[in-house]
Amino acid sequence: MNIGEVAERSGLPAKTIRYYEDIGLITPLRSSNGYRAFRESDLHRLRFLGRARALGFTIEDCRRLLELYADTGRESAQVKAVASEHLSAIDEKIAHLKSLRATLAHLVHCCAGDDRPDCPILQDLAGADTAKRAAKPA
């Protein structure tokens, strides 16, 4: 398989596949013409990567997950640890965003949004202590 076909069948852009080879996540063979020659196993890895990335795992997480996947002697606890940590990170992000959202929604709600210059949003950003301040102070 050439890169085009693998791209289509994996759903990943060819650029991304080349990048994954660059950083050592896959190691396709080479044809005599210099083209990358992908095996089914490469495609399988790429699909694995696509799914893991879609779940938000970092590239390094993916590397670790592929390692564990290849290691038939793994302990599922190791996989679960990676996933749990990622889950916590996502929870933190959600909490942070929700907090931002609350502040922002309040400000947007308070702003008339008309042709006059008075604006509680700008007042808040400028530091006027008329209302509660942004969620994450630092």
Added chain:
Amino acid sequence: MNIGEVAERSGLPAKTIRYYEDIGLITPLRSSNGYRAFRESDLHRLRFLGRARALGFTIEDCRRLLELYADTGRESAQVKAVASEHLSAIDEKIAHLKSLRATLAHLVHCCAGDDRPDCPILQDLAGADTAKRAAKPA
């Protein structure tokens, strides 16, 4: 004021303040020794920036907000538009993360996390269609 004092009083790292000057968000004066000489107005802008960034506005949003802040003839609708768009972006991010979270939590829940190699997380990533798949397929 030198950069150190402004850093402390604004809560922004000196590196960040230099960066903001680089990209034209602030324009401090210069002392005869070459040091940046910050006015109170610069500090005010930096605090504004710090708060806007803490609310998740992009640098370009911040540039626009500072523009509007300086323009006494602005219409609050313009400010509200920037903030509303940002709010929508945040909502999308939250929705995306929640979707990831649901899938991931399910997988983590299903994984025994013991010393045996069987792992539904890896099975899912490998493409086994035993359960519902990741939230954002592409």
Added chain:
DNA sequence: CCTTGACCTTCCTGTCACTAGAACCTCTAT
């Protein structure tokens, strides 16, 4: 007067996970 240490300067590189584009090569079909 000299040194020490804190503070300041510029410049370069690295982050993360790609993406865009240039310049060039290879294959297939006409």
Added chain:
DNA sequence: ATAGAGGTTCTAGTGACAGGAAGGTCAAGG
């Protein structure tokens, strides 16, 4: 022979800074 679709490598850019090197400046103390 040529056109077009595919492949190759390489460099540079993204956002918003952070880390670090090499060097200039300043106030205090010996």
